[in-house]
Amino acid sequence: MSFISCGNGNAADTSNSNAVSTYTSGGNYKRISQTPDPNRKLENLDVKLKIEGMPNGTFYLMGIFAEQYFLVDSLRPVNGVVHFKRDEPVTPGLYYALYPDRSTAIQMIIDADQSFTLSTVDGDIVNSMKVNGSKETEMLYESMKFELGMQPEFNRVGAAFQNLQVGSAEHNALIEEQKQLMDKKVAHLESMFRKDPKSLFTAFKEAGQNPNIKYDFETNGSLSTAYLAELKKEYWTNTNFDDPRLMRTPVISNKLEKYYGSIMPQQPDSIKKYTDILINQCLNNDEYYKYFVNWITLKYEPTKTSLMDAEAVFVHMIQNYFTKERAFWQDTVQTYGIQMRAYEMASSLVGQVGPNVTADGIDGKTYSINDIKTPYIIVYMWNPECEHCAEQTPKLVDLYNNQSPKEFEVYGIAVNTEDDKWRDAVKKYGMPWISVFDPTNKAIYAKYYVDNTPELYILNPERKIIGKNLKVNQVYTIIDRDKEKRGN
Incomplete structure (x- = not known):
């Protein structure tokens, strides 16, 4: 209302x-x-x-x-x-x-x-x-x-x-x-x-x-980094988390919206750090604890945010706060289910080494991500009947074919499909890269998380994940940014 x-x-x-x-x-x-x-x-x-x-x-x-x-x-x-x-x-x-x-x-x-x-x-x-x-x-x-x-x-x-x-x-x-x-x-x-x-x-x-906190501005008129850092630190100082009455006013929800909407930099590490500081202030107050944990987790639920690596925040919240000891409002079955979802996401967070996948290719040979020698690797999770895959796949084919010199290989993994549909789609799109399919899903389970297809990950020369949840037109933005960091 x-x-x-x-x-x-x-x-x-x-x-x-x-x-x-x-x-x-x-x-x-x-x-x-x-x-x-x-x-x-x-x-x-x-x-x-x-x-x-x-x-x-x-x-x-x-x-x-x-x-x-x-x-x-x-x-x-x-x-x-x-x-x-x-x-x-x-x-x-x-x-x-x-x-x-x-x-x-x-x-x-x-x-x-x-x-x-x-x-x-x-x-x-x-x-x-x-x-x-x-x-x-x-x-x-x-x-x-x-x-x-x-x-x-x-x-x-x-x-x-x-x-x-x-x-x-x-x-x-x-x-x-x-x-x-x-x-x-x-x-x-x-x-x-x-x-x-x-x-x-x-x-x-x-x-x-x-x-x-005294206002401090950059020359362009925006608030300074130092001011915002101090604001994040002091934002909740005057809030009494021992007073349950505040939960029956709009002040707590308003502060949360402002804290995560305009004060908090939308970077997983910052979000995790300051979220822990906030929640640690109210561990002994069940109403605040339950509300904060649920509110923050839902905000960064991967399907509901544009944050590149929302899974990092989501996994952090689930592993630390939705435990059977702490999630007192849930039964053990609910807790187990959400813990399993976090487990499936945990291996493919930005900054981690991308897990290896070994599966059979369309020619019957076995292919592994770890055997690829190009500087960069794109792990492309797709489905033959997915509308967005039909839009993105031809763009990725063009991008792949127009590389000069070749900087990346694509390891394409078909998911939630059938063998004949996978083979027909590979031929239809003229996929020039490594294409694999494991009908049992054992080869990819809990490795590269897929919310919606297509899902595109980028691995750098150290095989760390440097980008995910990407469109094809963002591939070179991420690769070029990584090369700049290396001085290339």
């Missing part, structure tokens, strides 16, 4: 791609939020919503877990009041009273105080909001009003950056002005945090702030 919230849509700075970091040095941040007493008494839900100019129709009380919204209650106003009431408490978190047409969602923080009244005016939800009985929600709207009041100044400064040269006097002056605005905003928030460090408001808003 998607909808538009009033004010700041997620009430967290991580939802705003233009949010600006504070300007002190990283690594010294002392988190203010504290974990509340898990045994504190929760009131039964009793929330009254009064709106001047209230629209007709059914209102919906929505909760959230990670990025999934769920319906708590739905009802129509009676005598101008929407009254959400239960004989039990709801789980603490951020909730939304959703308009009948789903155009507006009125935010509220529900923790121990679950009996309160919200009064406001349609069309001016935030500035007109009055809260009676919920300190958490009162703090939420105080911060939202403050940020709305500052927004014109942030917009003015942001617009003034357009077309300015990085490092110019005008650019530096705007950086300083932006810094002063952020200092004012952060000081206001931190003063609120210190008033009630155990509140969900504090945990939620503090987690949503960017780390305290």
